[in-house]
Amino acid sequence: GALAGMAPTYVLSIDQGTTSSRALLFGKDGQPKAKEQLDLTQHYPQPGWVEHDPKEILDSVVKCCEAAMAKVSASAEDIAAIGITNQRETTIAWDRSTGKPLYKAVVWLDLRTSDTAAKLCGPGTKGKDKFRKKTGLPISTYFSAVKIKWLLDNVPEVRKAADEGTCMFGTVESWLLYNLTGGKDGGLHITDVSNASRYMLMDLSTHTWDEAICKQLEIPMKTLPEIRSNSEVYGKVKGFGKLDGIPIAGALGDQHAALLGQGCLEVGSSKNTYGTGCFMLLNTGTEAVPSHSGLLTTIGFKLGKEKPTFYALEGSVACAGRTVQWLRDNMGLIADAAETDALASSVEDSGGVTLVPAFSGLFAPHWRPDARGVLVGMTLFTRKEHIVRAALESVAFSTVDVMRAMKADTGLRLGSMHVDGGMTANRFLMQVQADLLGVDVFRAKMPEATVLGAALAAGLAVGFYSDVKDIKEFLKTAGGHETFSSKLPPSARAKEHARWADAVQRAMDLERHGPQKEKGQEPKALKKPRFRKVSSLRPVQKGINLMLKVVSSPAEAEDSKDGAIHNVVCGDESGVVTLRLQAPQYLPAEVGQYIRVQNGKTVMVKGRIHVEVDKWGKVAQAENAEPFEAKVDNDITAVAYELTRD
Numbered sequence: 125g126a127l128a129g130m131a132p133t134y135v136l137s138i139d140q141g142t143t144s145s146r147a148l149l150f151g152k153d154g155q156p157k158a159k160e161q162l163d164l165t166q167h168y169p170q171p172g173w174v175e176h177d178p179k180e181i182l183d184s185v186v187k188c189c190e191a192a193m194a195k196v197s198a199s200a201e202d203i204a205a206i207g208i209t210n211q212r213e214t215t216i217a218w219d220r221s222t223g224k225p226l227y228k229a230v231v232w233l234d235l236r237t238s239d240t241a242a243k244l245c246g247p248g249t250k251g252k253d254k255f256r257k258k259t260g261l262p263i264s265t266y267f268s269a270v271k272i273k274w275l276l277d278n279v280p281e282v283r284k285a286a287d288e289g290t291c292m293f294g295t296v297e298s299w300l301l302y303n304l305t306g307g308k309d310g311g312l313h314i315t316d317v318s319n320a321s322r323y324m325l326m327d328l329s330t331h332t333w334d335e336a337i338c339k340q341l342e343i344p345m346k347t348l349p350e351i352r353s354n355s356e357v358y359g360k361v362k363g364f365g366k367l368d369g370i371p372i373a374g375a376l377g378d379q380h381a382a383l384l385g386q387g388c389l390e391v392g393s394s395k396n397t398y399g400t401g402c403f404m405l406l407n408t409g410t411e412a413v414p415s416h417s418g419l420l421t422t423i424g425f426k427l428g429k430e431k432p433t434f435y436a437l438e439g440s441v442a443c444a445g446r447t448v449q450w451l452r453d454n455m456g457l458i459a460d461a462a463e464t465d466a467l468a469s470s471v472e473d474s475g476g477v478t479l480v481p482a483f484s485g486l487f488a489p490h491w492r493p494d495a496r497g498v499l500v501g502m503t504l505f506t507r508k509e510h511i512v513r514a515a516l517e518s519v520a521f522s523t524v525d526v527m528r529a530m531k532a533d534t535g536l537r538l539g540s541m542h543v544d545g546g547m548t549a550n551r552f553l554m555q556v557q558a559d560l561l562g563v564d565v566f567r568a569k570m571p572e573a574t575v576l577g578a579a580l581a582a583g584l585a586v587g588f589y590s591d592v593k594d595i596k597e598f599l600k601t602a603g604g605h606e607t608f609s610s611k612l613p614p615s616a617r618a619k620e621h622a623r624w625a626d627a628v629q630r631a632m633d634l635e636r637h638g639p640q641k642e643k644g645q646e647p648k649a650l651k652k653p654r655f656r657k658v659s660s661l662r663p664v665q666k667g668i669n670l671m672l673k674v675v676s677s678p679a680e681a682e683d684s685k686d687g688a689i690h691n692v693v694c695g696d697e698s699g700v701v702t703l704r705l706q707a708p709q710y711l712p713a714e715v716g717q718y719i720r721v722q723n724g725k726t727v728m729v730k731g732r733i734h735v736e737v738d739k740w741g742k743v744a745q746a747e748n749a750e751p752f753e754a755k756v757d758n759d760i761t762a763v764a765y766e767l768t769r770d
């Protein structure tokens with residue numbers, strides 16, 4: 125560790141991704157000095173659903189930080205600041221009073237929200253672009269707001285916490301910031317402007333949550349984090365031993381961090397990151413450029429409270445590395461992603477085979493959630509090598525579609541493309557990408573553009589780095605770029621693209637032939653319970669919902685075979701009835717309180733009607749009940765029924 129008074133030597137950069145968590149230490153020279161990575165468990169509870177465990181997200185990040193520090197025996201004093209970059213849109217709900225998650229994290233490419241999204245765009249609404257003018261985004265399963273709405277509508281714990289004012293929503297960086305700065309003991313509930321721009325709730329021009337959109341989606345604004353710049357000291361780590369006291373000073377969504385880490389500071393510079401998905405961003409300067417070609421208008425970065433905001437156009441492709449994972453894990457065609465380079469190069473072409481990896485619909489520029497993957501053009505000549513080649517080509521073709529949309533929106537001729545991410549190690553893919561784009565592809569020798577971007581933002585906030593332009597030097601020190609140039613004549617390029625465009629059309633509208641959801645699989649949306657009038661109660665009724673006011677509560681419990689039973693008299697404006705409550709159910713039943721009975725049933729005790737609630741129902745305090753008086757002179761339990769035998 126450093127001696128007291130010595131300047132810190134590192135910035136710690138956290139990268140919480142879709143498939144792994146990583147931590148890297150960067151020096152003053154902007155080069156990585158130590159790193160640690162842990163895989164993240166993917167949960168697939170149903171087709172199209174993808175979840176992560178929020179506790180595992182936090183634990184894996186902390187373990188990576190500690191391990192990276194241990195590799196260079198660094199202590200908290202050696203670290204100037206922490207920067208965070210993260211998988212965007214993935215949404216977590218947690219409880220402010222316990223600090224614990226209320227549900228698993230719903231991941232960005234999860235499709236459970238397709239009905240929610242369809243309803244929002246449905247008939248009688250302005251279609252999928254109705255929030256685009258303010259937020260820059262179309263309505264899609266992809267964005268956080270749609271996931272938040274799903275959680276509120278389908279998860280009782282989340283709805284209850286929201287009603288009680290203890291629910292907090294956030295994307296991954298918010299969850300990490302909250303926990304690292306103290307969790308339920310004063311943890312900060314904040315997000316940065318780049319992550320906030322992916323909720324579909326933020327007004328791009330004011331950088332604030334839009335009240336009208338929140339209202340329309342029925343998302344309480346008090347559940348949302350406060351929006352901050354990408355580079356400022358948010359707070360210090362508290363409660364994590366070795367990390368305590370380190371300032372957290374930078375946060376950016378992974379794609380925005382990569383734009384910075386690739387040195388795309390000038391208007392018109394672009395980068396493409398090949399990870400699980402493929403994300404291309406084009407710096408449009410201090411103007412937000414609306415898209416007419418199916419791209420997203422988003423924040424680039426804002427490096428300080430008083431600093432200008434840079435905007436970007438983004439095209440996102442859902443499946444890039446995910447497609448290679450599918451070849452390996454689902455199809456068993458390869459044992460390791462690294463084999464694809466040699467396999468694809470071993471055949472002259474794909475033999476007429478085209479793969480469109482629309483496994484979770486198509487993102488930019490098509491935005492068709494109803495599309496599904498297709499593999500077309502096979503003959504008896506087709507071998508596994510052709511399919512592997514088609515899979516790699518699909519990643520390059522998807523990028524071409526996005527690049528064309530960018531040209532259409534900006535009128536800029538994009539002269540080259542900076543690339544980063546795990547898949548860029550694949551030389552075959554890089555060459556095909558240059559061939560199909562018809563421009564030079566620059567692959568940074570520094571493969572860590574995303575984490576470097578976060579380190580830069582944090583380092584700038586605490587004066588560890590002095591100027592954003594230093595990024596150019598860092599990249600040079602790391603060995604600059606390797607260039608891939610196009611070797612394909614324009615006529616051949618056009619022919620190849622026509623083959624792809626034809627296959628994409630064949631992928632559309634296939635969802636309707638998919639396996640039908642079995643009834644009972646889908647969690648039912650929480651309906652507002654229809655309350656029955658007390659005066660309508662009869663012997664042997666089930667599934668009763670009542671809204672009641674407690675009239676009198678017994679001093680003594682009565683003993684029964686089910687343990688202690690409390691006979692509580694409650695009523696509504698039509699009459700009163702006696703509830704038989706077990707001890708835990710009895711808790712909310714104070715005289716004058718309003719209570720809700722859900723899924724109760726009538727039982728006969730000595731020929732008189734009582735209401736009971738078994739384990740399938742519940743008795744709870746009624747939040748925000750409209751006040752009423754119970755009609756005491758109509759006591760339903762006072763009526764004696766004759767028990768007749770049929």
